Amino acid sequence: xxxxxxxxxxxxxxxxxxxxxxxxxxxxxxxxxxxxxxxxxxxxxxxxxxxxxxxxxxxxxxxxxxxxxxxxxxxxxxxxxxxxxxxxxxxxxxxxxxxxxxxxxxxxxxxxxxxxxxxxxxxxxxxxxxxxxxxxxxxxxxxxxxxxxxxxxxxxxxxxxxxxxxxxxxxxxxxxxxxxxxxxxxxxxxxxxxxxxxxxxxxxxxxxxxxxxxxxxxxxxxxxxxxxxxxxxxxxxxxxxxxxxxxxxxxxxxxxxxxxxxxxxxxxxxxxxxxxxxxxxxxxxxxxxxxxxxxxxxxxxxxxxxxxxxxxxxxxxx
Amino acid sequence: xxxxxxxxxxxxxxxxxxxxxxxxxxxxxxxxxxxxxxxxxxxxxxxxxxxxxxxxxxxxxxxxxxxxxxxxxxxxxxxxxxxxxxxxxxxxxxxxxxxxxxxxxxxxxxxxxxxxxxxxxxxxxxxxxxxxxxxxxxxxxxxxxxxxxxxxxxxxxxxxxxxxxxxxxxxxxxxxxxxxxxxxxxxxxxxxxxxxxxxxxxxxxxxxxxxxxxxxxxxxxxxxxxxxxxxxxxxxxxxxxxxxxxxxxxxxxxxxxxxxxxxxxxx
Ligand SMILES: Nc1ncnc2c1ncn2[C@@H]1O[C@H](COP(=O)(O)OP(=O)(O)O)[C@@H](O)[C@H]1O
Ligand SMILES: [Mg+2]
Numbered sequence: 333x334x335x336x337x338x339x340x341x342x343x344x345x346x347x348x349x350x351x352x353x354x355x356x357x358x359x360x361x362x363x364x365x366x367x368x369x370x371x372x373x374x375x376x377x378x379x380x381x382x383x384x385x386x387x388x389x390x391x392x393x394x395x396x397x398x399x400x401x402x403x404x405x406x407x408x409x410x411x412x413x414x415x416x417x418x419x420x421x422x423x424x425x426x427x428x429x430x431x432x433x434x435x436x437x438x439x440x441x442x443x444x445x446x447x448x449x450x451x452x453x454x455x456x457x458x459x460x461x462x463x464x465x466x467x468x469x470x471x472x473x474x475x476x477x478x479x480x481x482x483x484x485x486x487x488x489x490x491x492x493x494x495x496x497x498x499x500x501x502x503x504x505x506x507x508x509x510x511x512x513x514x515x516x517x518x519x520x521x522x523x524x525x526x527x528x529x530x531x532x533x534x535x536x537x538x539x540x541x542x543x544x545x546x547x548x549x550x551x552x553x554x555x556x557x558x559x560x561x562x563x564x565x566x567x568x569x570x571x572x573x574x575x576x577x578x579x580x581x582x583x584x585x586x587x588x589x590x591x592x593x594x595x596x597x598x599x600x601x602x603x604x605x606x607x608x609x610x611x612x613x614x615x616x617x618x619x620x621x622x623x624x625x626x627x628x629x630x631x632x633x634x635x636x637x638x639x640x641x642x643x644x645x646x647x648x649x650x
Numbered sequence: 651x652x653x654x655x656x657x658x659x660x661x662x663x664x665x666x667x668x669x670x671x672x673x674x675x676x677x678x679x680x681x682x683x684x685x686x687x688x689x690x691x692x693x694x695x696x697x698x699x700x701x702x703x704x705x706x707x708x709x710x711x712x713x714x715x716x717x718x719x720x721x722x723x724x725x726x727x728x729x730x731x732x733x734x735x736x737x738x739x740x741x742x743x744x745x746x747x748x749x750x751x752x753x754x755x756x757x758x759x760x761x762x763x764x765x766x767x768x769x770x771x772x773x774x775x776x777x778x779x780x781x782x783x784x785x786x787x788x789x790x791x792x793x794x795x796x797x798x799x800x801x802x803x804x805x806x807x808x809x810x811x812x813x814x815x816x817x818x819x820x821x822x823x824x825x826x827x828x829x830x831x832x833x834x835x836x837x838x839x840x841x842x843x844x845x846x847x848x849x850x851x852x853x854x855x856x857x858x859x860x861x862x863x864x865x866x867x868x869x870x871x872x873x874x875x876x877x878x879x880x881x882x883x884x885x886x887x888x889x890x891x892x893x894x895x896x897x898x899x900x901x902x903x904x905x906x907x908x909x910x911x912x913x914x915x916x917x
Binding site: 514519522535536592 | 741751763765
């Protein structure tokens, strides 16, 4: 029996998630792996927007900020449970994406890039300056999700690291599953079609503006949930989460890994989260090495690391 | 009842009238051809009818509804479909997916159903895939179904565009030079395909340089030159019109003469 590319991606991801912990040298690695999964979740959203639909956003950290601060603020001001706050943040991000996306998605290429960058900066400024509510640049504390103690009362006791490893892994799997479903559906095909030719997409009946908006909203929800997880995992949050560096990181991870596929995006997130850890021994050369690797990958493997390496391997096999 | 009526249609680019005061009409199942030398405004006329360009003047009526300047995706929902002279293929999608995208209007459901791969969404996708394969067979591309569209030859891409346009099951199909770049065998296949489509009730508006094909399959011919309609009528009448011979066939004869001259110059 042949397995579909979708199942292959999900199976590979699950197997890696299951066996990776056996190779962790210390408990600290549970945390690093969780960060990989959280970043990858946001990047899967970027794959939908950029890889499928061909639209760029340099402001998606703004949605991560909305998701993150929803978990910090909603329990305090609205009395929501932290888990419900994740959903609340996702809804807020979706609505915000709908409002912001309609005018800016009419723009193309670098105009869209700059407009979305502006949105991200706006969110980060609000979070930094509304000190009375957000605590300003120092950030604020985030309530405990409470699920770990609930589980331990029922006999399943996990360390904090193991617990977040499991949560983030499961959510990344769910996010990847949704994005892979989308890829080969009418909606996903419409997105990839308008990426190829907006004119032709229109003539087959695709409402290009509304399809782009759909992609923008879905990807905003991914970024939002990723931001919520960062907040809940760290038990605190600062406006950095919405900073433009975070936006650029998301896009870079997607493009470096191969933005056309979920697998590529996840791979890129893993590389760019792990590499800085691995390069810390290079001391002051860490950033230089990282920058150099990024440049070389883009020059020699333009489609991204995963498709690039795959075609290299195939070429050697043949 | 007439399916398409075009009245006084015109557009300017930087003060130049690319199309000026063009009108004609088309009935269901009819094949009408637009001919004229390069730069006459045929593609521009297509672009205005299909909503890619907004006309500067005039009116387009589709099945009794004023659709002047309507967006292409709305026209598609009203049964208008087209191909492009300068191919507009979804390059990085497979050949099959290109045709499946033509079933968008029939296949689309809720985004949630697509995200969660609900049975309804999967059923719609399967149906679209099955029908897309049938269309690929019809244009002779069934064996290329899984290939990346960008890797196909020019002639194959032309046929792929026709298959994608047919997926909409259009009432009106605009074909802009469907046989350009195709060899004699392929041209004949396309020729038959067009007649078949028209027999099934789809009206066809055709731009084509292959005069043999145009004269044989068209019911009615509209001749453009420098953006203006200079003649129209049945093939036999149009081909004898002195203005047509001068503007179109004359220009071709001149091209040919120049080609020979260039050939001589090379020797
Ligand atoms: N978007 C455009 N901008 C400027 N000029 C255009 C545009 N589209 C078409 N034209 C001009 O309109 C004229 C008719 O072109 P076209 O419709 O492509 O001719 P045909 O299809 O008959 O060969 C040409 O002179 C062309 O340069
Ligand atoms: Mg043309």
